[in-house]
Amino acid sequence: MKIATWNVNSLKVRLPQVLDFLAAQKPDVLCLQETKLEDANFPVGDLTAAGYQAAFSGQKTYNGVAILSRSALAEVARGIDGYDDPQRRVIAATISGIRVICVYIPNGESVESAKYVYKFDWLRRLHSCLKEELARFPRLALLGDYNIAPQDRDVHDPKFWAGKVLFSEPEKAAFNDMVALGLQDSFRLFEQPEKSFSWWDYRMNGFKRNLGLRIDHILVTAELAKACKGCTIVRDMRAKERPSDHAPVMAEIEI
């Protein structure tokens, strides 16, 4: 089973690239972030034609998440239970007995910003939600745009990024709090090329110069980690015409 995550930065613009990715990589599950679409405009027809069912939770202009799956999506849940957040950032579904949670964790803007405070409030709520989900589902994967680069090797210039949003110590601590719940970073279960990133700024020739960050992750429970056969960043999607600023991340689980 191949599970993937991709921040597409507008599904309306990126639909052709998403269809390319589905055809080329044939993931069983693809989690999307920043669809920027109201549910009424979700491209159900094109995705059905490509062989995928979808569950989605969107809004106009900002945010928006979705899960595409070749097989049935059960127990679909939108948002975090008990948290009335108008920003559409979470959707979950059970697929082939695996709990798949797709998240678009807030960016935070800067460490001085009110949005940084929101990020931590949000992460606290996600943490307690995860605790409950983990009690129910020994097979769970948390995929998405975390907006956190957890380690020095996930940042092209750790000295420059030190203390900045996406790489500040409290954010790394929040990431480690999720790991402490029993989740493992599937990417780091395997040998990986140096300077592996999942996001590159559109500006300053960020991709060509490989000035990136690894902020998109697939965290899995121990039971899935045991069955995990690989995790890769599908870098070539970032090199295409009119790319998202993120590349997809994909893990293979033998089930």
Place this chain on the structure above:
DNA sequence: ATGGCGGCTCGCAGCCGA
């Protein structure tokens, strides 16, 4: 590397992302 890109909107400039 932070102006510099690219997506969005009752657009024609400003907000947001990361």
